[in-house]
């Protein structure tokens with residue numbers, strides 16, 4: 001069962017950024033490098049602004065993407081927000097392994113798996129988000145590829161949600177579940193309530209329930225206001 005860290009909405013981004021930075025410093029001290037995967041969507045932006053202000057040897061950080069939307073619309077791509085975050089970091093920059101390619105999804109997925117083939121199986125930190133439909137990463141229970149995405153050993157998989165827009169590339173559940181630290185960053189009472197209602201319904205196929213049940217390293221960062 002995930003440990004919950006609940007702050008005021010004003011404090012949450014800064015508190016979470018401090019935790020992520022501390023874990024990055026720990027990983028760099030232990031292995032000389034930190035591999036951290038970040039989610040997209042709109043929720044992480046304030047936390048990433050606070051993270052950009054943290055003093056650390058950013059050149060030793062490799063950033064991966066939890067997922068990407070395969071669309072030409074740069075405003076909808078998750079890499080746009082992550083590039084904005086990197087631009088805000090003063091001085092040396094982390095490396096970002098992007099996923100978007102102007103290629104059909106299957107080919108983009110092969111390329112994505114190739115790009116991360118040198119990354120460790122156990123990433124140091126993954127910051128996950130959650131949609132109000134209960135998806136995390138781009139693991140959408142309504143997608144045809146859902147069972148494959150939850151069960152296969154590939155690092156990235158293709159997913160086409162039926163309700164949400166855009167063809168996606170997503171980290172597979174298998175790769176996510178092996179990370180040393182998993183932070184579920186879900187600001188606001190609505191998302192916290194959604195998390196609680198999913199995790200209290202034992203028969204839900206939501207990936208949030210699978211994470212909560214199978215990943216003792218999962219912690220939730222949220223706010224009630």
Ligand SMILES: O=C1O[C@H](COP(=O)(O)O)[C@@H](O)[C@H](O)[C@H]1O
Pocket residue numbers: 039040041042043044066067068069078128129130131132135136137138
């Ligand atoms: O589509 C996505 O949704 C989730 C949640 O996004 P948010 O806008 O509600 O924060 C996100 O975690 C995921 O990376 C993204 O592709």
